[in-house]
Amino acid sequence: MFKKLLAIMLTVAVAFSLVGCGSDEGKIKLAKYKGVVVYKDDIKVTDADVKSAIDNALSQSAKEKKVKKGKVGASDKVNVDYKGQIEYKGKKEAFEGGTAKKQDIDLAQDAQNYIEGFTSSIVGHNVGDKFTAKMKFPKTYTNKAKVKGKEVSLAGKPVWFTFKINSLTKKETPKLNDKFVKENAKTLFQADKDIKTVKELKKYIKTEMRKYNIS
Known part of the structure; x- marks a missing residue:
């Protein structure tokens, strides 16, 4: 994941700053970091997560x-x-x-x-x-x-x-269909691009949720 990668990069940066002081004192031995695999796909967002996000948004837009x-x-x-x-x-x-x-x-x-x-x-x-x-x-x-x-x-x-x-x-509560998505994606779901179908909306929400979890 990106957080793991960032941690490795910071460790390396600190190590080199200490080594670059010109003295043997304060040197540190780097741990083995080669071969560490960082996967973006480690972030799991399930269909249930997406459905919950959509249901919450629909509930907020319900009219009396x-x-x-x-x-x-x-x-x-x-x-x-x-x-x-x-x-x-x-x-x-x-x-x-x-x-x-x-x-x-x-x-x-x-x-x-x-x-x-x-x-x-x-x-x-x-x-x-x-x-x-x-x-x-x-x-x-x-x-x-x-x-x-x-x-x-x-x-x-x-x-x-x-x-x-x-x-x-x-x-x-409004029904989730392509017409509703086309008319409300930008305002209700804060979409930063044109989304016209339920399928596109679910894909967008899953992507955004993964970004949120990584950040």
Whole structure:
């Protein structure tokens, strides 16, 4: 590899600089470097490496599209109405702060903002669905809420959330084909030459990855 070759060249240069001092003192004996083979092909870039690089680039160029039909996935964004109820004096009653209209939720990023089971209960339902899911506030939950004007603790209490899914936002990842490559190779893949086909793109990326690994 080029790094090995560079190391050998530097060793030789240092050796000659010491020998050239005009004195026997400080002379060094060169190690055997003849016959050392340096192969550029030692750098291995697999098809899986190339595919991973392309997939990452395609993911970065994905566009969001709001749809009014479809099933909710774990990485989608949704707009929902929801109403939470807890048991109070033998009845299910709404509690302050547990209701929202047209709430946007990123299911992949916002899960930590809600109690366990809140966002996951939405996954798998369709736009337009109305449903109720039961979950429980953590025992360590410190927030309190008013129910019929009286403040109560929510810690450890069962809660029922009724949802209505208004809309769904999905990420659309572009398909890798010759047309996409021709239009985006220079901007998306920083290609310094005209690349018009998927085959040319893969070859280019493999070459660039090998350059990066050698440098």
